[in-house]
Amino acid sequence: MTRPFVRLVGVTKTYHAGAQEFLAVRDVTLDVEEGELVSIVGPSGCGKSTVLSILAELQAASGGTVEIGTPDSPFTPGRDVGMVFQKALLLKWRTIIDNVMLPAEILGLPRRASRERARDLLEMVGLSKFADAYPQQLSGGMQQRASIARALVHDPKLILMDEPFGALDALTRERMNLELLRIWRESSKTILFVTHGIQEAVFLGSKVAVMTAGPARMAAQFEIDLPEPRTLDVKTTEKFGNYTREIYHLLGMH
Amino acid sequence: MTLLSRYLWATAGLSGFVVVWWLATVMTDLPAYLLPSPGAALAEIWEPSYNWGTHIWATTQEIFGGYVLAVVIGVGLAVLFSWLPALNAALMPLLVVLNMVPKVAMAPLFIVWLGFGIVPNMVIAFTICFFPILLTTYRGLLEVEPDLINLVKSLKANRWQIFLKIQLPGSLPYLFSGMKVAAVLAVAGAIVGEFIASQKGLGYFLLAQQNALNTSAMMMALAFITLIGVALYGLVLGLEYLVVTRKGIGK
Numbered sequence: 272m273t274r275p276f277v278r279l280v281g282v283t284k285t286y287h288a289g290a291q292e293f294l295a296v297r298d299v300t301l302d303v304e305e306g307e308l309v310s311i312v313g314p315s316g317c318g319k320s321t322v323l324s325i326l327a328e329l330q331a332a333s334g335g336t337v338e339i340g341t342p343d344s345p346f347t348p349g350r351d352v353g354m355v356f357q358k359a360l361l362l363k364w365r366t367i368i369d370n371v372m373l374p375a376e377i378l379g380l381p382r383r384a385s386r387e388r389a390r391d392l393l394e395m396v397g398l399s400k401f402a403d404a405y406p407q408q409l410s411g412g413m414q415q416r417a418s419i420a421r422a423l424v425h426d427p428k429l430i431l432m433d434e435p436f437g438a439l440d441a442l443t444r445e446r447m448n449l450e451l452l453r454i455w456r457e458s459s460k461t462i463l464f465v466t467h468g469i470q471e472a473v474f475l476g477s478k479v480a481v482m483t484a485g486p487a488r489m490a491a492q493f494e495i496d497l498p499e500p501r502t503l504d505v506k507t508t509e510k511f512g513n514y515t516r517e518i519y520h521l522l523g524m525h
Numbered sequence: 526m527t528l529l530s531r532y533l534w535a536t537a538g539l540s541g542f543v544v545v546w547w548l549a550t551v552m553t554d555l556p557a558y559l560l561p562s563p564g565a566a567l568a569e570i571w572e573p574s575y576n577w578g579t580h581i582w583a584t585t586q587e588i589f590g591g592y593v594l595a596v597v598i599g600v601g602l603a604v605l606f607s608w609l610p611a612l613n614a615a616l617m618p619l620l621v622v623l624n625m626v627p628k629v630a631m632a633p634l635f636i637v638w639l640g641f642g643i644v645p646n647m648v649i650a651f652t653i654c655f656f657p658i659l660l661t662t663y664r665g666l667l668e669v670e671p672d673l674i675n676l677v678k679s680l681k682a683n684r685w686q687i688f689l690k691i692q693l694p695g696s697l698p699y700l701f702s703g704m705k706v707a708a709v710l711a712v713a714g715a716i717v718g719e720f721i722a723s724q725k726g727l728g729y730f731l732l733a734q735q736n737a738l739n740t741s742a743m744m745m746a747l748a749f750i751t752l753i754g755v756a757l758y759g760l761v762l763g764l765e766y767l768v769v770t771r772k773g774i775g776k
């Protein structure tokens with residue numbers, strides 16, 4: 272069996288505030304294969320964003336093992352991470368294409384090639400007509416597409432998404448879910464998708480990791496065996512219902 | 526409202542003001558030394574003994590000099606404060622206290638230190654308009670979405686990149702709101718300085734004409750002071766349009 276691209280074993284994070292110690296998250300054990308889309312679902316305060324920031328090296332784990340990359344596909348921190356947040360976080364003074372270019376600029380990638388790639392990505396997320404528009408001229412959903420293009424421009428191996436569609440209305444959110452699956456298939460990236468939405472987690476992930484709050488920890492994992500490529504019809508199947516019901520029960524919501 | 530009709534209304538408002546002024550002189554018996562007519566004030570431009578050019582130039586230098594100094598030092602300090610929290614913690618309270626001192630009250634001290642002339646008045650203009658620029662710029666530099674910082678840090682961006690690509694452009698709308706407030710204050714500062722001690726400048730001229738009860742010349746001096754202020758304000762607005770408004774960066 273090949274090594275997973277991301278391997279977390281017993282990862283723990285504690286914070287110190289004076290003499291006191293706070294547990295941010297514990298027992299995080301998770302394998303993500305290369306090219307897999309894995310959802311992490313749980314309530315606020317379960318530490319799911321902490322997991323992402325450990326993977327992005329924004330903070331260090333206090334305990335446990337974090338391994339990213341395989342011998343065949345090595346992982347360079349910084350270079351190989353793309354992040355998408357709940358807010359699109361586009362720079363108001365830059366056009367859409369210049370926003371998409373930001374990671375390439377920070378990493379010092381060749382300008383012309385990156386710009387071409389940015390154009391291709393805007394095409395992929397359906398924004399090629401808006402390359403020279405400013406973010407304020409775009410709807411929330413379009414801004415989030417642009418931020419996804421930005422996360423892909425430096426061709427990173429790992430995409431970390433922190434509730435990227437949480438601020439969108441329900442219909443736009445479903446549309447963006449379909450878009451994300453298409454982008455994922457076309458780009459074959461490894462994606463970790465953090466969400467509050469149980470249905471969203473099951474619909475998107477080939478695996479769903481469930482986290483609980485109080486204490487914040489990873490409680491269970493589900494392999495999601497649903498027909499590929501997934502369409503919204505999947506959500507009305509009995510199997511989909513079973514997965515979501517199990518997760519609701521696990522989170523004590525029934 | 527279209528741009529043209531806005532200009533038309535603005536022009537109507539300004540000319541209406543002059544007309545009301547003129548009517549007040551025509552329809553009342555107010556003596557000219559209390560309220561001269563707009564025409565009488567305007568006619569003072571041609572009086573060669575007033576040396577308008579010298580006074581206008583002196584006041585302009587004081588206002589613009591003090592203002593540019595305030596922008597440079599205010600923005601520079603704001604940047605340093607945003608980089609070095611300890612420096613901010615040490616100096617900001619001191620600056621807040623110093624800002625409480627009425628700048629007008631400090632003017633005599635500056636004159637003792639710097640002597641008569643343009644420089645002390647420039648310094649007074651600077652002290653009065655530096656603080657709003659420092660405060661707004663500092664705030665603008667700090668007002669960045671934490672996740673945006675996380676995003677660029679995940680790419681291992683260095684501090685300089687974060688500053689140049691995120692913080693500095695993000696602070697511009699704040700900087701300009703401070704610069705607009707400061708433009709008004711700079712004019713006041715320079716004139717106050719001239720009131721206290723100077724041998725030229727429109728403030729000096731105002732006081733000299735007051736002694737002669739030459740109200741129409743005083744009116745004209747006020748008009749010139751206003752014009753200099755409006756020119757400075759207009760320059761700031763123009764710059765703001767170029768680097769902020771045109772790109773749609775509101776706050």
